[in-house]
Amino acid sequence: MEVTDEVNRLVTAISSRALFDLDESNHVFETQGLDAYRKYQIEREDVPLEPGDAFMLVKKLLRINELLGAPDRVEVILLSRNTADTGLRIFNSIEHFGLNITRAAFCGGESPYRYVRAFGCDLFLSTDASDVKHALEHQVAAATILPCARDLANPSEQLRIAFDGDAVLFSDESERVYQEQGLEEFSRRERDAAREPLSGGPFRPFLATLHAIQREFPLEDCPIRTALVTARSAPAHERVVRTLRAWDIRLDESLFLGGLDKGEFLRAFGADVFFDDQARYCSAASEHVATGHVPHGVTNA
Numbered sequence: 487m488e489v490t491d492e493v494n495r496l497v498t499a500i501s502s503r504a505l506f507d508l509d510e511s512n513h514v515f516e517t518q519g520l521d522a523y524r525k526y527q528i529e530r531e532d533v534p535l536e537p538g539d540a541f542m543l544v545k546k547l548l549r550i551n552e553l554l555g556a557p558d559r560v561e562v563i564l565l566s567r568n569t570a571d572t573g574l575r576i577f578n579s580i581e582h583f584g585l586n587i588t589r590a591a592f593c594g595g596e597s598p599y600r601y602v603r604a605f606g607c608d609l610f611l612s613t614d615a616s617d618v619k620h621a622l623e624h625q626v627a628a629a630t631i632l633p634c635a636r637d638l639a640n641p642s643e644q645l646r647i648a649f650d651g652d653a654v655l656f657s658d659e660s661e662r663v664y665q666e667q668g669l670e671e672f673s674r675r676e677r678d679a680a681r682e683p684l685s686g687g688p689f690r691p692f693l694a695t696l697h698a699i700q701r702e703f704p705l706e707d708c709p710i711r712t713a714l715v716t717a718r719s720a721p722a723h724e725r726v727v728r729t730l731r732a733w734d735i736r737l738d739e740s741l742f743l744g745g746l747d748k749g750e751f752l753r754a755f756g757a758d759v760f761f762d763d764q765a766r767y768c769s770a771a772s773e774h775v776a777t778g779h780v781p782h783g784v785t786n787a
Contacts, residue, residue, distance in 0.1 A: 496692075498547060500610075501566065505564065523572065540631050546643065563590065564580070607626055608626075630781065644711055646755060648752055648757040653763035660725075665785065686733075716742060
């Protein structure tokens with residue numbers, strides 16, 4: 487299938503530590519210094535790294551190209567604080583696992599976030615919270631990937647992504663009311679504003695691009711499935727439904743949990759990744775699925 491619409495391209499940047507397990511290598515760097523780290527990586531550059539917390543997400547993203555017959559509809563770009571010299575092991579590991587990743591930036595110890603916009607990325611995933619925060623400040627959807635058990639990965643080939651609502655898909659305007667004035671005032675305002683669409687949050691453009699790709703597949707045979715997993719409940723649900731309708735974006739599943747713990751629901755959904763703005767929810771969710779903390783909005787001020 488030929489690419490006809492540039493808007494439908496999905497570009498994701500990922501840090502080397504989110505893609506591969508570099509904990510042991512990083513321990514060498516932190517305890518023995520840069521020279522020892524460089525020697526360690528060069529001596530092992532033909533030994534493939536183990537998959538990291540976002541590995542399965544990347545693998546499933548790249549599979550979409552095969553299904554569409556379009557080699558560049560979905561692109562993954564590697565961003566790393568390594569030099570190209572120490573990063574050779576990372577590229578060798580990419581080749582070992584058959585990942586179609588050809589573009590990279592090796593920044594020699596400096597933060598790579600500044601290249602996120604230059605590459606035209608829709609999403610940036612990293613284990614470095616400061617890099618993620620900088621990317622969000624430059625209007626790019628970004629999340630800090632938290633450690634999780636690798637055996638939690640969804641074994642199916644379908645890519646499943648779950649999102650929190652306020653301060654992730656939507657702005658934090660409603661969350662501010664809840665934090666500052668409590669649940670009763672939040673519920674009253676949401677009921678009164680039910681027909682007023684919420685403003686978009688940092689992940690709205692990413693979701694829109696993801697949805698545009700979903701539309702290229704039959705509904706019953708789509709390799710991407712999305713879910714909203716929110717602490718909202720009735721009557722605050724109506725504004726969310728009408729907002730997504732106004733955006734002309736479909737979410738396959740919507741869970742309005744009314745404050746229930748999200749972890750078990752995310753595991754039941756089979757999420758490959760879940761994005762939430764609140765650190766405590768992310769910590770709990772990471773016990774069940776791969777999780778990305780979005781340091782955006784009033785709860786992260």
